[in-house]
Amino acid sequence: MAKKTGIWIFRILLFVGTIVSLYFVPWPIVKVWIAPLPDSVQEQINKAEGYEFDGIIVCINKKGNQTELYTSGYKNKEKKIPANHNALFKIACVSKLYNALAVTKLVSIGKLSLEKTLSDYLPELKNRIEYADKITLRMLVKHRSGIPNYKDTYMYWANPKETADENLALVLDKQANFKPDEDYEYSNYAERPGRGAKEQLENYLSMK
Structure with missing residues (x-):
């Protein structure tokens, strides 16, 4: 009797699981x-x-x-x-592909170096982003920097930020999710600095 009951429970769970899984199918x-x-x-x-x-x-x-x-x-x-x-x-995160391509082109003509660090290019972030002096451009492009993803901030989507500077502020002075190059984690900030940082990087490149 117990064996038959177990079989019926298994069948019911299998049926329910099948129905639930159909909900997640991209029809x-x-x-x-x-x-x-x-x-x-x-x-x-x-x-x-x-x-x-x-x-x-x-x-x-x-x-x-x-x-x-x-x-x-x-x-x-x-x-x-x-x-x-x-x-x-709007192409949203597809822009990261273009960012990575732009970086490689700048590297190929000597404007950037994949081995230089975040603080090399943006010294204003040295004491605001943990491990800024160890996070290389290569790590940023490969999402191996450890910089938190600002969109993972608690209740972010309840009140999305309007500017890049506001998004940057969400990760300043925060603990890194992991040490540079020790793990991988998708991060929107890794390729989207705030306006001030962006302007400083553009000025840096114009002087090279």
């Missing part, structure tokens, strides 16, 4: 994956609004330096302004 992506391919790129991106995108721009580079541009949706949905080839959209 819009599944729908796109199983849907038949459209006859054209434009036909595909015309479905963007159905995928809950406000607007979309697709650029296709072909052999021979041929470029094709396609748009769909709005660049300003509230004002019903259609997207165009020059429309600007």
Whole structure:
């Protein structure tokens, strides 16, 4: 009797677990994956609004330096302004890829060094960011600095900050999450200094 009861409990738990797991399935992506391919790129991106995108721009580079541009949706949905080839959209954390590329280009022409530290470039942060004299540019790009992620601040999303300086203030004089290069942790601050720090870095580069 006890064995049968255990089997039924197991079956019920398995059924409940299956139902719960279905909640976390990214159904819009599944729908796109199983849907038949459209006859054209434009036909595909015309479905963007159905995928809950406000607007979309697709650029296709072909052999021979041929470029094709396609748009769909709005660049300003509230004002019903259609997207165009020059429309600007927020790309959020995708910007980190561009930041990393910009850093490597500056390194390649000798403007920056991956082995120099945060305090080398921004001495104003030396006593405000723990291990600033040991955190190298390489560690920053690789998210191995240990600098806390300001968006992890308690109740951050209840009152998001408006400026880079406000975000910077959230991690100043705080204990590092780990010693430089001893661990990995995603950090928005690692590639987004405050306005004052940014201006100082730009001035430093202009003098090189």
